[in-house]
Each structure stands twice: as C-alpha cells, then as structure tokens.
Amino acid sequence: SIPLxxxxxxxxxxxxxxxxxxxxxxxxxGAAYMPPRPxxxxxxxxxxxxxxxxxxxxxLLSIYYLQHSWYDIPNPNIYHKKxxxxxxxxxxxxxxxxxxxxxGADGVLIMTSDPHCSEYLPGYYNALPWFSGFIGENSTLVxxxxxxxxxxxxxxxxxxxxxxxxxEIECMHAGSAGVPTVAEYLGSHFADGQTLLLDGxxxxxxxxxxxxxxxAKKGAALKSQDVASPIWDAxxxxxxxxxxxxxxxxxxxxxxxxxxxxxxxxxxxQKAGATALAxxxxxxxxxxxxxxxxxxxxxxxxxxxxxVTMDACTLFIAPGRLSDADAATLAESGxxxxxxxxxxxxxxxxxxxxxxxVDEKATNYALYEALTAHKTVAGADxxxxxxxxxxxxxxxxxxxxxxxxxVAVVRFQMxxxxxxxxxxxxxxxxxxxxxxxxxxxxxxxxxxSFSTIAAYGANAAMMHYHAEGDVNSVIEPRGFLLVDxxxxxxxxxxxxxxxxxxxxxxxxxxxxxxxxxxxxxDMARAVxxxxxTGFALDTFARGPVWAHKVNYRCGTxxxxxxxxxxxxxxxxxxxxxxxxxxxxxxxxxxxxxxxxDEVGIRIENELECIDLGENQYGHWLGFAPLTLVPxxxxxxxxxxxxxxxxxxxxxxxxxxxxxxxxxxxxxxxxWLKEKCAAIGR
Numbered sequence: 001s002i003p004l005x006x007x008x009x010x011x012x013x014x015x016x017x018x019x020x021x022x023x024x025x026x027x028x029x030g031a032a033y034m035p036p037r038p039x040x041x042x043x044x045x046x047x048x049x050x051x052x053x054x055x056x057x058x059x060l061l062s063i064y065y066l067q068h069s070w071y072d073i074p075n076p077n078i079y080h081k082k083x084x085x086x087x088x089x090x091x092x093x094x095x096x097x098x099x100x101x102x103x104g105a106d107g108v109l110i111m112t113s114d115p116h117c118s119e120y121l122p123g124y125y126n127a128l129p130w131f132s133g134f135i136g137e138n139s140t141l142v143x144x145x146x147x148x149x150x151x152x153x154x155x156x157x158x159x160x161x162x163x164x165x166x167x168e169i170e171c172m173h174a175g176s177a178g179v180p181t182v183a184e185y186l187g188s189h190f191a192d193g194q195t196l197l198l199d200g201x202x203x204x205x206x207x208x209x210x211x212x213x214x215x216a217k218k219g220a221a222l223k224s225q226d227v228a229s230p231i232w233d234a235x236x237x238x239x240x241x242x243x244x245x246x247x248x249x250x251x252x253x254x255x256x257x258x259x260x261x262x263x264x265x266x267x268x269x270q271k272a273g274a275t276a277l278a279x280x281x282x283x284x285x286x287x288x289x290x291x292x293x294x295x296x297x298x299x300x301x302x303x304x305x306x307x308v309t310m311d312a313c314t315l316f317i318a319p320g321r322l323s324d325a326d327a328a329t330l331a332e333s334g335x336x337x338x339x340x341x342x343x344x345x346x347x348x349x350x351x352x353x354x355x356x357x358v359d360e361k362a363t364n365y366a367l368y369e370a371l372t373a374h375k376t377v378a379g380a381d382x383x384x385x386x387x388x389x390x391x392x393x394x395x396x397x398x399x400x401x402x403x404x405x406x407v408a409v410v411r412f413q414m415x416x417x418x419x420x421x422x423x424x425x426x427x428x429x430x431x432x433x434x435x436x437x438x439x440x441x442x443x444x445x446x447x448x449s450f451s452t453i454a455a456y457g458a459n460a461a462m463m464h465y466h467a468e469g470d471v472n473s474v475i476e477p478r479g480f481l482l483v484d485x486x487x488x489x490x491x492x493x494x495x496x497x498x499x500x501x502x503x504x505x506x507x508x509x510x511x512x513x514x515x516x517x518x519x520x521x522d523m524a525r526a527v528x529x530x531x532x533t534g535f536a537l538d539t540f541a542r543g544p545v546w547a548h549k550v551n552y553r554c555g556t557x558x559x560x561x562x563x564x565x566x567x568x569x570x571x572x573x574x575x576x577x578x579x580x581x582x583x584x585x586x587x588x589x590x591x592x593x594x595x596x597d598e599v600g601i602r603i604e605n606e607l608e609c610i611d612l613g614e615n616q617y618g619h620w621l622g623f624a625p626l627t628l629v630p631x632x633x634x635x636x637x638x639x640x641x642x643x644x645x646x647x648x649x650x651x652x653x654x655x656x657x658x659x660x661x662x663x664x665x666x667x668x669x670x671w672l673k674e675k676c677a678a679i680g681r
Contacts, residue, residue: 057377081331093168095231096108096228106194107195109198111198112140114126117204124239130215135466137155139156142182157171192220195223199225203364245293248292253490277381280307282301283299285306287386300564303340304468348373353375362384379427385570389585390584390585402494403663405496406628406656410629413498419434428454435452441580450486451464453485457476459473461594461600465600480599481498493561499601511637516545519544521641522591530581532580534574555573555575556591557607572587589605589623590604591603604627
C-alpha cells in the first residue's frame with residue numbers, strides 16, 4: 001500500500017495544509033482504536049485508517065513532516081522526462097533526511113550511476129534526477145540534516161543553475177575555483193561519530209573508497225544502505241527494471257565471434273598475472289559476447305554481467321531474454337547462462353586461489369567487496385582498450401553508417417531551410433521531429449544515439465540543453481540553431497553537431513563561429529607521433545580559441561562505440577586523458593564557444609585515427625573524417641582562416657559530395673553541390 005506520507009502529499013495538492021495535518025493525526029491516533037493485527041516477528045507495523053499498514057520507517061517520516069510544514073514548500077516546477085512528480089524537489093530532499101535519521105545516519109549521497117557504472121542509466125537506477133530535478137550527467141547529490149548540494153561538471157553549469165532554481169539544493173560547479181570537491185565537502189560537514197549512507201551497488205568502488213577516507217579523517221563513517229529506493233518506489237513513479245529482448249550481432253557486423261573475444265580477454269589476463277575478470281560495464285559485456293538489447297535509452301545494450309575465467313565464461317542475465325538460437329550460439333563459444341542477481345554468489349563460489357583483475361573505477365562497491373575476498377590484481381578492464389580500437393570489419397561498417405547518416409542529415413537541412421523560407425513557425429521540438437523522420441527513412445536505423453540537442457540562440461550556451469515540455473523555444477529568423485544528434489544503425493553509431501545560421505548574425509556570432517571552425521579544422525588536420533595522448537592532442541583544438549582568451553569547459557572529443565554507447569573510451573580528447581592514440585580508434589572533434597545568455601556554437605565530426613607511415617623521426621598518425629555532412633560556410637570570416645584551413649575545408653566538402661551524391665536525387669545533388677562549394681579569399 002502507498003505509505004501515508006506519500007498519500008498525504010497527494011491529498012495536499014487539493015486540500016489545505018491544516019486539513020492534511022488534521023487527517024494525518026486522526027489517522028495515526030485512530031490506529032489505537034482498531035483491532036490489533038498479527039505481524040511477523042521483529043517487524044513493527046503501525047496501522048493507519050482506512051485499514052492500511054504503515055511501517056515504522058514511514059510512521060517516523062509522517063511525524064517528521066507534520067512537524068516541519070514540509071507540505072507548504074512551493075513546487076519549483078522542475079520536470080524530468082516530461083513528467084511532473086507528485087512531490088516537489090524540497091519534499092524529496094526532506095524525505096531523504098528523514099530516511100537517514102530513521103536509519104541512524106546523518107546524511108545520504110546519490111550519484112548518477114548504476115551497478116554497471118554506466119553513463120546513460122536505465123530509468124530504474126536514475127534516482128538523482130528524480131530527487132533533485134537536475135537531468136544532466138555525471139553528478140552527485142549530498143543531503144545532510146541541514147543542507148544539500150549537487151555537483152555538476154562544466155557542460156552543465158548553466159543547465160544545473162536553472163533546473164535547481166527554486167529548490168534548497170546548492171549548485172556546485174565542480175572544478176571551478178573555490179568549489180570544494182565532494183570528498184572535501186564530506187570532510188567539512190560530517191563530524192566524529194556521524195554516518196553517511198549510500199547504495200554501494202550504485203557507486204564505483206574507487207569513489208566509495210575516496211569518501212570512506214575523507215570521512216575517516218573526521219571520525220565519521222560510510223555505510224552501504226539504500227534508503228532512496230523506498231521513497232521513490234512509494235510514489236509509483238519509478239520505472240521498472242528493463243527487460244527487453246536480446247539479440248546477438250553477427251561476425252559480419254563485428255568481425256569476431258564471442259569465442260574470439262573471450263580468447264583475447266584471457267590473453268590480456270595472462271599478461272596482467274590474473275586468472276579471472278568480472279565484466280561489469282554493459283558496453284564491455286556487449287562487446288565481449290556481441291550482445292545487444294534496448295535496456296538503456298539510446299544505447300542498445302543489455303543489463304547483464306559476465307564472468308571470465310581461464311576455463312569458463314558465464315553471462316548473468318534475467319532468464320528468458322535470449323532466444324534458444326542465440327543461447328545455442330553462445331554455448332558454441334563456451335558461454336553458460338545464469339540469473340542476473342547471481343554474480344556475487346558466483347564470485348564467492350570460485351576457488352580461493354582465483355586471481356581477479358579488478359578495475360575499481362568500473363566495479364560497484366558491493367561487487368568490489370566480494371572480489372577482494374579473493375586474490376586480486378589492480379588494473380583496468382582490458383576490454384576497454386580492446387574495444388576502443390575498431391577492427392577492419394567494424395571500420396568498413398562505420399564508413400557505410402556515416403554515409404547513410406549523412407544522407408539523412410542533408411535531407412533534414414533541406415527540410416529546415418525550406419520550412420524557414422516559407423515562414424513556417426518551428427520550435428526546437430519540431431527540429432527533433434524532422435530529424436528523426438529523416439533518419440527513420442535510412443536502412444538499418446533503429447533509434448537515436450542520444451536525445452537530440454536542438455538549441456536555438458542562447459539556449460545553446462547550455463552544452464547539453466534538451467527541449468521538452470514548456471521548455472521549447474521558437475526558432476526566430478536570426479542567429480544560430482545548434483543541432484547535436486546521432487543515430488544507431490545496424491552498421492554503427494553516429495554523433496554529429498552542426499550550428500546553422502537561421503537569419504542575420506551579429507559580428508560576435510560570426511567571430512565565434514569562425515574561431516570554433518578553426519579549432520575544429522586544426523584538430524581534424526593534426527599530424528602527430530604515435531606516443532601522443534588525448535591530453536596532448538586536446539591542445540590542437542584549443543589553440544584558436546585560446547588565442548582570444550576563450551575556453552570551453554569540457555573535453556574536445558570522446559570515443560564512440562560500435563552499435564553501442566555514443567560515449568565510449570578509453571580514448572578521449574581532454575586535458576586529463578592519458579591514453580595513447582592508435583590507428584583504428586574513433587573520436588569526435590567538437591570544440592565550441594558557450595557564452596551564457598548570448599550564444600552557443602559547436603561543430604562536430606567523428607574522426608578515424610589513421611596510420612600516416614614512418615620515417616627517421618618516428619611513426620606518424622593523423623585523422624580521417626567519418627562524418628559526411630557539409631559545414632555551413634555562410635557565417636565564416638574567411639580572411640581569418642589560414643590557407644591550410646581553407647584547403648582542409650574545401651577538401652572535406654569535395655569528399656562529402658563525392659561520398660553522398662550517388663545516394664541523392666538530382667535536386668538533392670544540386671543543393672549539396674552549393675553547400676559544398678569551395679571558399680577562398
């Protein structure tokens with residue numbers, strides 16, 4: 001039954017607070033006059049009218065809320081996934097406080113994470129947006145008995161400030177001067193004898209250990225206990241754990257069988273001096289076994305684990321999700337099946353001399369405790385590096401994928417220009433709809449690779465802005481429209497951003513666009529030695545914007561999976577990435593300029609790292625573009641481009657026309673020829 005405090009909140013939307021309090025007190029007091037009901041031993045239950053059972057936990061919450069007038073807090077009108085919650089953000093924070101207090105603790109921490117340390121989460125595990133109202137990624141919420149704070153990275157500063165406005169939550173701009181880290185904050189706000197709660201199954205071990213150390217310095221402790229789920233479950237607003245049908249990709253798509261890849265992993269384990277690996281990342285499980293599903297939004301992966309030893313491989317997944325034929329295919333590769341929840345039991349059942357390779361960053365704290373009961377070797381999951389380099393079959397399929405995607409985006413841009421020329425009113429959501437329609441026409445397309453960012457004007461200053469509900473601007477005949485989206489196809493995954501001029505531009509907008517284009521080109525035409533890391537390469541792109549004392553608070557690019565997550569490593573272009581680039585890696589090139597309340601500009605292509613040969617100075621690498629879509633040249637201040645930059649842009653557009661024109665009709669070819677026309681001084 002629905003706990004009383006939730007029931008009262010629902011009533012509170014329709015009746016005065018004083019009546020709610022009276023009804024609540026009457027319900028609780030009335031329990032004394034009702035016939036006693038038998039209860040299991042060691043399980044205290046209170047009965048509230050009309051005949052509903054109320055556990056001690058919810059009874060304490062009800063008393064706490066009645067004493068603190070929590071139902072009078074204004075609703076900040078924060079939306080999540082287009083649905084308004086029955087509770088305000090402040091009410092949810094109050095519920096977390098009361099839950100911690102009832103559990104004998106002093107605070108709660110929630111991360112945007114799940115048991116698999118995923119970036120994009122199944123709705124079932126995505127608790128932080130529900131409790132806070134902030135729907136960005138890579139964030140952490142801390143709730144103590146007298147305050148609350150949320151950390152977000154530079155991509156989301158503007159968005160978080162807006163989405164947390166009206167709530168009690170303090171927005172922490174992680175990485176900014178004077179802003180404490182989460183660990184520093186815990187050290188400052190927890191005292192001797194106090195306890196912080198978190199769900200150990202949804203926090204990476206490396207982060208949990210960092211917080212344990214920070215708290216221990218003050219005599220405080222961390223306890224793994226999930227108090228958030230009961231609150232969320234009680235509202236009926238929590239999504240179910242995903243259970244979509246699974247399928248196996250073929251070797252014609254991936255270039256390898258599950259047996260091939262299991263053998264690759266075992267070879268890496270031997271190099272590391274280990275004999276076993278618990279594969280936790282959903283993208284890693286998917287790569288290892290060619291397994292795909294639709295459990296995550298825009299990411300075709302299955303909620304599952306795998307366990308690899310030197311003589312066995314087990315897939316842990318809910319029963320019935322694989323067809324008999326696919327189960328038989330896996331069996332041919334030596335893979336057995338067990339239930340999803342059995343992973344920790346299976347780890348405990350292995351011989352004591354089994355040596356696990358443990359990646360603390362990719363292993364949840366609860367599983368980590370089970371693994372460390374055995375001998376362990378610390379190191380990265382080797383699958384990250386293995387899948388980061390695409391084989392020839394995958395690269396061939398990716399090139400085809402980008403041709404299809406390029407055709408779709410070209411047709412989308414033609415539709416956009418026609419609608420604007422006819423004076424039709426378009427909103428940001430309309431842009432998403434038009435783009436999805438064009439992608440859906442492409443063979444092999446089955447979903448977007450992430451939620452479309454269609455951001456007009458100043459909205460684009462929020463790097464990961466997403467229009468929905470009442471947040472949906474009309475496209476005016478001036479300024480820029482930024483569109484960032486990608487597709488999932490049966491031959492690959494795409495990610496592209498274009499910033500379109502939709503009318504007259506200011507001098508500033510033209511300057512910013514030109515600087516971003518210079519940054520994009522300098523990254524794309526980089527030539528470098530084979531010892532260069534993502535850290536070293538990131539500066540190729542930043543030079544043109546740094547020259548004007550401008551910066552973007554994010555990386556320049558990220559790896560992209562193969563029919564998998566649009567954000568995949570281990571390679572990336574960012575100041576802290578130590579991974580050395582190798583041929584076969586794919587990376588996005590997406591510098592930008594984001595001026596709050598003014599404009600946001602980003603130009604993004606996917607690139608393939610290629611071998612440029614060897615000479616007396618070493619082994620040289622470079623990039624070739626995978627994305628095949630014209631870059632708008634109307635806003636460009638051509639005189640600011642170097643001759644090399646102009647040549648790269650003209651060569652790129654010639655390549656785009658060559659690759660796409662065979663798939664276009666005559667009208668589309670004429671349009672594309674114009675968009676790909678060479679520029680010059």
